[in-house]
Amino acid sequence: MNDKHRSEEDLSMSGFTDRLIASMAGGLVVSCQAYPGEPLRHPETMAQMAAAVEVGGAVAVRAQGLSDVSAVRGRVSVPVVGIWKEGNEGIYITPTLRHARCVAAAGADIVALDGTRRDRVDGLTLAETIRGLKEEYDVVVMADCGSVDDGLFAAEAGADLIGTTLCGYTGERPKTDGPDYEVIETLVNRLDGGRPVIAEGRIHAPDQARRAMDLGAHAVVVGTAITHPTSITRWFCDALR
Numbered sequence: 448m449n450d451k452h453r454s455e456e457d458l459s460m461s462g463f464t465d466r467l468i469a470s471m472a473g474g475l476v477v478s479c480q481a482y483p484g485e486p487l488r489h490p491e492t493m494a495q496m497a498a499a500v501e502v503g504g505a506v507a508v509r510a511q512g513l514s515d516v517s518a519v520r521g522r523v524s525v526p527v528v529g530i531w532k533e534g535n536e537g538i539y540i541t542p543t544l545r546h547a548r549c550v551a552a553a554g555a556d557i558v559a560l561d562g563t564r565r566d567r568v569d570g571l572t573l574a575e576t577i578r579g580l581k582e583e584y585d586v587v588v589m590a591d592c593g594s595v596d597d598g599l600f601a602a603e604a605g606a607d608l609i610g611t612t613l614c615g616y617t618g619e620r621p622k623t624d625g626p627d628y629e630v631i632e633t634l635v636n637r638l639d640g641g642r643p644v645i646a647e648g649r650i651h652a653p654d655q656a657r658r659a660m661d662l663g664a665h666a667v668v669v670g671t672a673i674t675h676p677t678s679i680t681r682w683f684c685d686a687l688r
């Protein structure tokens with residue numbers, strides 16, 4: 448559909464999407480997550496963490512779970528990338544349209560969801576899920592992908608942002624020591640500006656973030672290396688052994 452045939456509502460929605468995506472260009476998104484049973488697992492704690500990374504210059508914050516999304520949304524001014532994890536294997540990142548709706552209703556500006564080619568548990572296709580969500584909410588959709596083929600599939604299905612989040616976690620790609628640069632670079636080239644690529648997953652140092660950006664990523668997401676003290680402590684302890 449070209450602009451001439453778009454309704455004013457459509458135009459303002461795409462304007463919102465474009466502005467939000469532009470605000471993230473070249474920036475660092477910080478994922479603030481604590482896992483079940485962990486000491487920092489509390490929405491208010493994650494909201495404080497989000498406020499701290501905003502002060503440091505994060506252009507957006509990623510949060511998990513409806514309470515965290517809501518608490519973080521209330522605390523920061525930058526866009527919130529929301530997810531809702533159900534379990535930790537198979538399709539577990541915002542696995543269904545219902546989960547996606549709830550994440551949007553909790554206040555996420557960007558809803559990130561599983562963007563792989565695997566069958567979804569509610570029987571909907573990725574395209575149907577994205578369409579269903581966008582019919583109800585003015586949100587940007589980020590597809591968390593595990594391979595180049597996933598990324599191309601998700602772009603075709605209507606995702607606004609293509610993330611490399613699941614590379615190394617779906618069996619399609621090896622779990623590289625650092626970021627999966629090969630997927631980042633190939634996706635940037637294959638999508639050719641058609642969809643921004645968000646580099647996410649095992650970016651543990653500033654030079655790795657820089658390299659992902661130099662390969663053409665629109666933004667990079669860092670979680671563990673900034674917001675997961677238990678892992679960071681272990682890295683240091685291991686180095687001292």
Ligand SMILES: CC(=O)N[C@H](C=O)[C@@H](O)[C@H](O)[C@H](O)COP(=O)(O)O
Pocket residue numbers: 478480530540612613616647648649650668669670671672
């Ligand atoms: C695979 C999966 O479930 N990733 C999750 C997605 O939200 C999080 O556990 C990661 O921390 C996040 O992707 C950021 O990555 P890293 O923590 O490696 O910087």
